Amino acid sequence: MLSRTADNLFWFARYVERADNIARILEAANRLSAMPITYSGATNEWESAVAATGNLAGFRATGAEANSDTVLNFLAFSPTNPSSIKSCIETARFNARAVRTALTAVMWESINGAWLDLRRVDGRNMRRSGIDDFLGRVKEASLRLDGAAYRTMLRSEAYYFFVLGVMLERADNTARILDVKYHLLLPENAEVGGGLDYFQWTSILRTVSAQTAYHWVYRQSVKPWLVADLLVLKQEMPRSLAACYEAIRETLDLLGREYGRQGPAQRMARTMRTKLANANIGDVFQSGLHEFLTEFLVENARLGEAIAAQYLS
Secondary structure (H helix, E strand, C coil), X not given: CCHHHHHHHHHHHHHHHHHHHHHHHHHHHHHHHCCCCCXXXXXXXXXXXXXXXXXXXXXXXCCCCCCHHHHHXXXXXXXXXXCCHHHHHHHHXXXXXXXXXXXXXXXXXXXXXXXXXXXXXXXXXXXXXXXXXXXXXXXXXHHHHHHHHXXXXXXXXXXXXXXXXXXXXXXXXXXXXXXXXXXXXXXCCCCCCCHHHHHHHHHHHHHCCCHHHHHHHHCCCCCHHHHHHHHXXXXXXXXXXXXXXXXXXXXXXXHHHHHCCCCHHHHHHHHHHHXXXXXXXXXXXXXXXXXXXXXXXXXXXXXXXXXXXXXXX
């Protein structure tokens, strides 16, 4: 496969996954903003939403105050933000169009339909019910594409690069959501383990569609260290860091066999997978969840660079 084709497939998957993640973060912020509790602190739920996407510096450069209107416009519709939902879907469609022969018809119809649907949305002065509907449609489009890829793509190089894009982006997103909650979201004057803290951790579970999974696994009330355990170390949880890296390791090994050689990407993926498999959430909290997640984000980005150098350039 041409490296350019592999690159298009990889980034096609990453941008769709990114759009889905931003929709989930905005949905959580919209829910938190409706809380019948007022509090003060260094940040708020809308600024935290921008921080969770890794775009806080870009937003602050606009000079706008973080509120529902400015953040929704920046993260959902702004053409100047390359990571807005609109920009992500447009870029994903551009990459998909470049490799249409590597996609099944239903995959192309899914991304093209999402792009056409988004073009008809006017984000100005959107009501709360309209926000919920729009974000739900973005998530639904991502789920349709996931299902189309899983059910219709030949298990070959094209599928492997698509899966790598999804899983690298998903791991990055899960780590960022957790880090923002633990390090930024709870105000200094709020009690850890109090009502606000409980509501925010529950919102994080709902953001990644893991609330039911949490209660099935732990069968007790929401506790921060158990939420982190589920989203970092539980391989049974599809959005956990452990599950993402098991899929990344397996997919890179398949590519290694396909090309007849291993490389730095395979070694880095195995190292991270082993680290996650051997980790204990108690030790992670004792040494610092923020530090653990920050290091993970750096290593995840390095793996993306290694994949690009090994296969995409």
